[in-house]
Amino acid sequence: MSLEVIIGNHQQATRIPVIWITALESIAPAAAQRALANATSGDTPLSHLATLEVALVDDATSDTVHRDFMNIEGPTDVITFHHGEIVIGTEVAERQAAEYSEPLARELLRYLIHGMLHLAGHEDADPQSCRTMESAQETIVAEFWPDLQHRINC
Numbered sequence: 001m002s003l004e005v006i007i008g009n010h011q012q013a014t015r016i017p018v019i020w021i022t023a024l025e026s027i028a029p030a031a032a033q034r035a036l037a038n039a040t041s042g043d044t045p046l047s048h049l050a051t052l053e054v055a056l057v058d059d060a061t062s063d064t065v066h067r068d069f070m071n072i073e074g075p076t077d078v079i080t081f082h083h084g085e086i087v088i089g090t091e092v093a094e095r096q097a098a099e100y101s102e103p104l105a106r107e108l109l110r111y112l113i114h115g116m117l118h119l120a121g122h123e124d125a126d127p128q129s130c131r132t133m134e135s136a137q138e139t140i141v142a143e144f145w146p147d148l149q150h151r152i153n154c
Contacts, residue, residue: 040121
């Protein structure tokens with residue numbers, strides 16, 4: 001699998017340094033491979049993608065996308081489209097990172113991996129599938145966080 005990951009920062013509400021975006025883009029293909037290793041089946045949207053586009057958005061945009069595509073009001077952390085787009089709510093990430101005393105960059109990594117796991121067939125609608133997905137997610141985050149942390153602190 002050769003996956004190009006393009007991350008666009010389409011918001012100004014949360015400070016996201018360019019080096020974070022570059023670092024996330026550089027580790028994302030390997031993280032996608034790990035997500036595929038945890039796929040729910042052999043034939044998932046992620047296994048067919050050549051390009052994955054990630055949009056970092058503010059609460060207002062996240063709310064609009066959430067309402068327009070899922071008929072749910074309010075901003076959210078991650079919205080994943082099977083055609084290869086992940087929308088990440090940066091203000092949600094910032095609030096969650098503060099609440100759980102996590103670095104914002106790690107929370108953004110978590111959301112990126114969460115979206116990739118959805119593209120690898122995982123769902124989080126019921127408690128059991130949510131636990132399975134969260135376990136895979138946190139294992140991958142723990143694996144890639146040291147590399148990301150090194151890249152953004154150099």
